[in-house]
Amino acid sequence: MVKDIQHVDVLIIGGGVVGSAILREVARYSARVVLLERNPDVCEGTSKSNSAIVHTGFDAPPGTLEARLLAGARELWPQVIEHLHIPYLQTGALLIATSDEELATLQNEITPKAERNGVTLSPLTRDEILENAPYINPAIKGGALVEGEGIIDPFWTTRAYCENAVLNGAQVFTGVTVTGMSVEENCISVHTNDGLTFAASLVVNAAGLWSDEVARLAGDHSFALTPRKGQFILIEEDHGVSHIILPIPNRISKGILVTPIIFGGVMLGPTAEDVQDKSDLATTAAGLQQIRQGIARLAPAMAGAASARQFAGLRAVSSTGDYIIRFSTASERLLHVAGIRSTGLSASPAIGRYVADLARDQLGLALRANFIEELPEYLSETHPNEGDVICLCRSITRGEILAALRSPLPPETLDGLKRRTGAMLGDCQGNICMPRLMQLFQQQRGSDLLALNKNYDGSSPVVARVPGREGV
C-alpha cells in the first residue's frame, strides 16, 4: 500500500538526547523538521541509563571533536537549563587518588590534560577531602576538585528539547522504526514500519547504538559500533554525598563512581563491560558485586548500603575512538551523528548547534523570526480539585499526573509517565499506585488497558480481562 509521501527538510532518526538536542536547534530555522523514534517514548536508549552527569570533559582526548564540543557545551548549558527549566545542580566532582601511583597520574597526566581542555583542577589534600566528604575512605592519598561538574535529569533534558521543538513547529513521531532508506537525486526516501514514507532533503542519523545499522540501510558500511554495558546500583539514602566522587580514570572508562541524584539518593556505577547484544540490559550478580568492590575503595560506608533499584545501560563504542559527525559515504544528504560514547548528554547543546549549522549550510536555511526560546512549565499546570495524592511514596498528586498526560509530548507508556512525574519511583516501586495510574491514563487518553504498556510492545501489566467480566 502506498501512502502519501511527506516532504520534509530535515528528518532526524533517533529521539535520544543527541537527536532531540539537534531537533531543537534545527527548529530555530524556517524548515519542516521531523524526528522519528522507534521506542514508545523519547530518551529510551543510552540517554536513559547513565550517570546523569553534565561533565566538563576535563579528561577528553585534547584536540578531538568530542573535546571541542564538550568545551562548547560548557558555554551553552546555563541558557539551556534556564530556558527549559531543567533540574540541575553544579555539585562539583572530587577526583580521588587511592594510591601514590594514582596521585602521580592525577598530577602528571590528568591535570595537564584538563588544562589543555580548558578545565582547571584544584588539588586537594587527603584531609581537605575528608573534611568535605567524611564518608570517603580515610586511606586515600589525595585528589582534586573539578568545580564545573554537575548533575541533571537526562529525561527532562531530552523531553524538554523535544517539547520546545514541537512548540516551534517540529514534529515528533514515537513508536516509528525506520525500515529502509533510498538515496534519490534530490532527497532521501525514508520508509517506516507503519507505512509512512518521508522524502527528506537531509537525514540526520542519531540512532545511538543502532546508528551503524541505520547507515547500512543507505548502503553505508563505513563504521561499526559495539555496545558497552554499564550497570548501576541506586541507593535511596544519600549518606551525605554532595559531590560527584570520581576515581582516577583508566583507559577503558572513568571507573566506578558515586553520583548524587538530582531528585535524591545516590547512584553507584557504572561497570564497563563489552557485550555483543545491543539489547542486553540485564544486571548480573558479578556486575553488582564489581560495583560494590569498586565503591569500597572510595567510600566503604556506601558499599554495603541497601539498594532501592539496580539497572543497566548500554553506550556506543565507535571504531574510530572519536565522535563520528560527518556526511555519509553513500550520500551528502545523510549526516551521521554517531559514536557519541558516554558524553552525549554533556555535549548535547553543542552537538545540536554544530549539526544545525551543518544543516543550515547544506540546505541554505534561514532563522525563523519568532522562535520560542523558553518552554512553559506544563508539568506544574494543575487544575482545581486534583490535589489528592496518587503516588503515595513520592506524594505526587492527581494534578501532577494529569498535567503530564495533557502536555504537548504526552507519555504513551507507564514508564513515560513515571519519568515525567517521578511517580512509581519510591519505596513501593509503583505497586500501590500503578493500577490508579492506569485508570487515569484510560480516562485522559482513552487508552485500552490491555494495550497500555509499561514500556515496549507486549509489556502491559495486564494480559486479559477476568473471565466473566469482559463487558465490565
Add this chain to the structure above:
Amino acid sequence: MSGMYDLAIAGAGLSALSAIAAGLGRRRTIMFDYQDEPGGFLKHALPAPGFETAWELIRSTRIPQGLTACYGATVVGLLPAFEGGEPHTLVVRQKQGTSQVQAKRVLIACGGLEIPREHAQIPGSRPAGVMTPIMAHQLLAQGYLPGKRAIVYGDAHYSRVTAQRLADAGVAVSLISASEAQLVAIEGSPRLQRVTFRRAGETSSMEADLLVYSVGMMANTHWLKGSGISTAEDGAVQVDAGYETNVPGIYAVGTVIAPSLDHVDSLAMGKEVASLLGGTP
C-alpha cells in the same frame, strides 16, 4: 477540617480501626487515609479464609460522632511542636489541595509497604509481570488478569490468599516458599518468561508470565523524613512500651513500628494503644 484537634490519626488501616473499635477517638479526633475507604492495603485481599476478624472489623467498625474521617487524604508531612504543650502540625494533601491540621496528639498508624523485587537485588531483566500482591489484587478488582501463568513467591498466609485469588480468577498458580527456595534470576523482555530458584544447592527454572513477589512488608515512613521522629535501620518508627515515639505526644502503632509482624498483631496493638491513649478497653 481546619482547627485544633485533640488527636490526629495518620492511617485508617487495621491498627487504627482496632483502636477506634476499642474506644479511641471519641472527641475532637481527625483521621486521614490515602485510600478512598478504611481498611488499609490488606482490604484488597479480603474477604479471605484466616482473615475473618480483620474483615469483620473493617465491615462493622462505626466511625464515632467525635471523629472526622478523611479518605483520599494523605498526610505527607509531620512537623512536631517546638515546645511541650504546643500542637503538632500535619501537612495533608486531598482533592481540594494541600492544608495543615493541628493536633495535641498524633497517632502514626500508616502501616507498611510491600517489599518489592527491586529491594532484593535479584539479577536479570526488568520485565512487565513482576509485582507485589497489592498490585495483583487491585488489577483483579479492576477486572483484569495480571498474568495467565503465575508464581506467587512467599510464605505468609497473605501469600497463600493471593495465590488462591489468582487461581479463582482462572490463573494457573504455583506457590513457592521463600524460606525453602531462593530467587536467583528473573528473565524475559518485555514480559516475564522465566524465574530461577535455588533449593538446597539445586537450581531450577520455571516458565511464568507473572511473578507475585510476596516476601513481606517494610515500614511506610518515607513521609517522616526530616520530622525528627526516630526510625530504626529498617525504617520502622521506634516507640517505647507506651507506643510513644521520641517526640512527646506523638505515638505510633501497627506495621509502621513492626513491619515483620502479622495483621493479628496490628489488631492487638490497636486495642492496647486505645487503652493507653484513653479509649475504653
